[in-house]
Amino acid sequence: MNDEGLRRSSAVRVPDALKDIWGIQEGELYIVKDGELKHLPRSDDDLPKVPVSEAARDALLQVRRKCRKALGGFRPDLALVTSALVLYACEREPIAIVVDHFHEVMPAVPADDR
Numbered sequence: 001m002n003d004e005g006l007r008r009s010s011a012v013r014v015p016d017a018l019k020d021i022w023g024i025q026e027g028e029l030y031i032v033k034d035g036e037l038k039h040l041p042r043s044d045d046d047l048p049k050v051p052v053s054e055a056a057r058d059a060l061l062q063v064r065r066k067c068r069k070a071l072g073g074f075r076p077d078l079a080l081v082t083s084a085l086v087l088y089a090c091e092r093e094p095i096a097i098v099v100d101h102f103h104e105v106m107p108a109v110p111a112d113d114r
Contacts, residue, residue, distance in 0.1 A: 047079055060085070
């Protein structure tokens with residue numbers, strides 16, 4: 001199994017007592033490899049920065065909170081939530097979605113000029 005498979009299959013909620021024993025920190029990524037818990041270093045520069053509106057960010061945070069229950073207490077990374085939703089939207093009608101949103105946030109632009 002590759003590291004990606006390990007990342008997906010090894011997500012668990014760790015009780016506070018075990019955090020001290022294992023020396024792990026909340027918000028960090030870990031995998032089990034060769035029977036040992038390994039820290040996955042994460043660089044802030046490895047993901048592109050995409051600016052979004054405050055309303056979009058709030059919606060993403062709300063979706064992430066709702067996913068926590070469905071994932072058995074595991075809170076998915078915001079980049080994972082955003083990626084999943086963007087990819088889903090791109091498989092649908094991305095042009096129509098963008099044009100409709102544009103006219104919602106820019107109501108002064110006549111819809112006939114599409």
